[in-house]
Amino acid sequence: MSELLRLSEGAVLTHLVTRAELAAGALTAVDDLRLWARLADGGGVPLAGGGRVRTVVEAGEPSLTGPEGWLSGVAPEDLVALRLRDGALELSTTELTDFPAERAIRVVQEFGEQALDALRAFAEGLEPAPGVSIDVVVLELLMKAPETFADPLPPLAPLLREASLELRGGRVGIVGAPWDTASVADLAPLDVIRLALVRSALRTYAEGADLSKAITYLSRSEAVLARVADEVEREPLAPALIEALPRTEPAALLLIARSAEGEGRSFEAAGLVHEVLSLSPGLAPAERDAAEYAACRTAPDDPLPARAAHLFRQLLAYGYRPARRRLIDDLVALSVRVAEPALADLALFENDVVGEFLDARGEWLRDDEAELLESWRRTPLRLWEVLDVSGEEITLREAGGEGGGPVTLADELLPRQALPGDLMLTRLLGDGEGPHVFGHPFKVDPARKDEMLALLTDPVDPYAVAAFFRRAGRAPGTAPG
Incomplete structure (x- = not known):
C-alpha cells in the first residue's frame, strides 16, 4: 500500500456527481475513481479536514463513502476533483474551462493500446476478460509520466467512451470486445481477435473510414463471418456503411444481404446472396441462406395440406433467424428449456411473426399459401x-x-x-x-x-x-x- 500511495501522490481524478450519489452520500467508483477505490479498500484513507474515505461494494460495484456531510458542498452535475496529497484525499469542485489536452490524448492512447493488448491476452487464455482494469492503466501512466494526472482532466469514463472505447465493470476494451466471454468459447484465439476488430470497425464507422482490414478478417474466417452476419441481421447496418462496403467482396455482400433480411426485405437479400455465391461458390453462410430462400418456393402440384406442413417448417425456421430468435429465447428464459418447441410456436403467433413472414417472403408464396397464412394469423x-x-x-x-x-x-x-x-x-x-x-x-x-x-x-x-x-x-x- 505504501508503494501505491507513493505512486499516486499528487494525482487528481475527476467525477461528475449525480443527484442519486448525493442522496446516498457516496461516489460511484467503478470507473472514474477506481484507483481511489483501490486505495481506500480495507482501512480507508484519510480525508483532508477529518474522517476517512472508505470503499464499500454493493452489487459488485465499488463506491467511496466519507464522514457525515463530506459531500455537503457539492451540487448535482458538479465536477468533483479528488486529489491525493500528503497521504490524504482532498475533495473540491472544479470546472474544466482549460486543461492540458496533450495529457488527455496521452491517457486515451495508453488505454487504447492496453485495451488491444488485453484483447490479445484474453484470446490466448491469459486473462479472464477482454479488457484492462482502469486502475492498472492509471498506475502505469503514473509510473511512466507522473505529471499525467497532476491537473484535473475530464472524467475517465466519458473521455474513453468518446474515444470509441467500451467500459464494463471497471475494465476498458475496444468497441466490440466479447464481454460475454462464453459467446466466443468455441472460437480460435485469432478468430476472437478478428471478431472484435470487425465489430469495432463496423460500430465505429465514420464517413471515409478504411474498411479493408475488416473485410480481410471476414474473408479469412467463415466462423467470424457467420457471427458478424448474424449480428448485422439483428442490428441492420446504417445506409452510409452499406454504401461504403465493397460489393466486389463476397463477405461484404453477405453483410448487405443480412442487413436487408433483418429489415424484412428477403427478396432483395436473396438476390444479393445469389451474387455472393457467384463470387464465392461454397461459402457456407450464404449457401444456408440460399437454401432457406429456395425452400419458400413450393411445388405447384403438391396438395395444399402437404405444402401447409412445409410452410409451417419455413415459418419456424424464419422465427429462429437471428433477427427474431430473441423472441423465443426470452420465453425460454421465463419458462423451462424442455418446453422450447412449444414456446417457439407461441413466439411465432403471439408476436405476429407470421405477418412479418408474409411481408418479407410473400413474393414467393402461392395465393392459397398466403391465404392459409392469413387464416393462421386469426387462429x-x-x-x-x-x-x-x-x-x-x-x-x-x-x-x-x-x-x-x-x-x-x-x-x-x-x-x-x-x-x-x-x-x-x-x-x-x-x-x-x-x-x-x-x-x-x-x-x-x-x-x-x-x-x-x-x-x-x-x-x-x-x-x-x-x-x-x-x-x-x-x-x-x-x-x-
Whole structure:
C-alpha cells in the first residue's frame, strides 16, 4: 500500500456527481475513481479536514463513502476533483474551462493500446476478460509520466467512451470486445481477435473510414463471418456503411444481404446472396441462406395440406433467424428449456411473426399459401380437452365450453402422447382440408385449468403463458404434432 500511495501522490481524478450519489452520500467508483477505490479498500484513507474515505461494494460495484456531510458542498452535475496529497484525499469542485489536452490524448492512447493488448491476452487464455482494469492503466501512466494526472482532466469514463472505447465493470476494451466471454468459447484465439476488430470497425464507422482490414478478417474466417452476419441481421447496418462496403467482396455482400433480411426485405437479400455465391461458390453462410430462400418456393402440384406442413417448417425456421430468435429465447428464459418447441410456436403467433413472414417472403408464396397464412394469423391459442384417442385420430373439445362441438383430427404422433381427460394448450391450424396441430402443444395440469383459461383472453400475453409453466410443480410435457 505504501508503494501505491507513493505512486499516486499528487494525482487528481475527476467525477461528475449525480443527484442519486448525493442522496446516498457516496461516489460511484467503478470507473472514474477506481484507483481511489483501490486505495481506500480495507482501512480507508484519510480525508483532508477529518474522517476517512472508505470503499464499500454493493452489487459488485465499488463506491467511496466519507464522514457525515463530506459531500455537503457539492451540487448535482458538479465536477468533483479528488486529489491525493500528503497521504490524504482532498475533495473540491472544479470546472474544466482549460486543461492540458496533450495529457488527455496521452491517457486515451495508453488505454487504447492496453485495451488491444488485453484483447490479445484474453484470446490466448491469459486473462479472464477482454479488457484492462482502469486502475492498472492509471498506475502505469503514473509510473511512466507522473505529471499525467497532476491537473484535473475530464472524467475517465466519458473521455474513453468518446474515444470509441467500451467500459464494463471497471475494465476498458475496444468497441466490440466479447464481454460475454462464453459467446466466443468455441472460437480460435485469432478468430476472437478478428471478431472484435470487425465489430469495432463496423460500430465505429465514420464517413471515409478504411474498411479493408475488416473485410480481410471476414474473408479469412467463415466462423467470424457467420457471427458478424448474424449480428448485422439483428442490428441492420446504417445506409452510409452499406454504401461504403465493397460489393466486389463476397463477405461484404453477405453483410448487405443480412442487413436487408433483418429489415424484412428477403427478396432483395436473396438476390444479393445469389451474387455472393457467384463470387464465392461454397461459402457456407450464404449457401444456408440460399437454401432457406429456395425452400419458400413450393411445388405447384403438391396438395395444399402437404405444402401447409412445409410452410409451417419455413415459418419456424424464419422465427429462429437471428433477427427474431430473441423472441423465443426470452420465453425460454421465463419458462423451462424442455418446453422450447412449444414456446417457439407461441413466439411465432403471439408476436405476429407470421405477418412479418408474409411481408418479407410473400413474393414467393402461392395465393392459397398466403391465404392459409392469413387464416393462421386469426387462429387463437386455446385450451383443449382430449375426449378420445383411436389409432391415428384424436378428438378434442375446447375447454371452457365456448368453442362448439368436438373436433376430430388425424395425426401420426399426437394420439400416442395423449389420453382422454388430458388438457392441451395449442392452436388448431387449417391445412386446406381441416384442422391440424403443426406445433408442439403444452400439456396442462387439469388442476390448473381455470388459471390457464384466465390467461387466454385476447390478446394473449406470451410471457405470462411461458411463466405459467415455470410455476408448475413439475416440468410441462410437450407432445409433438
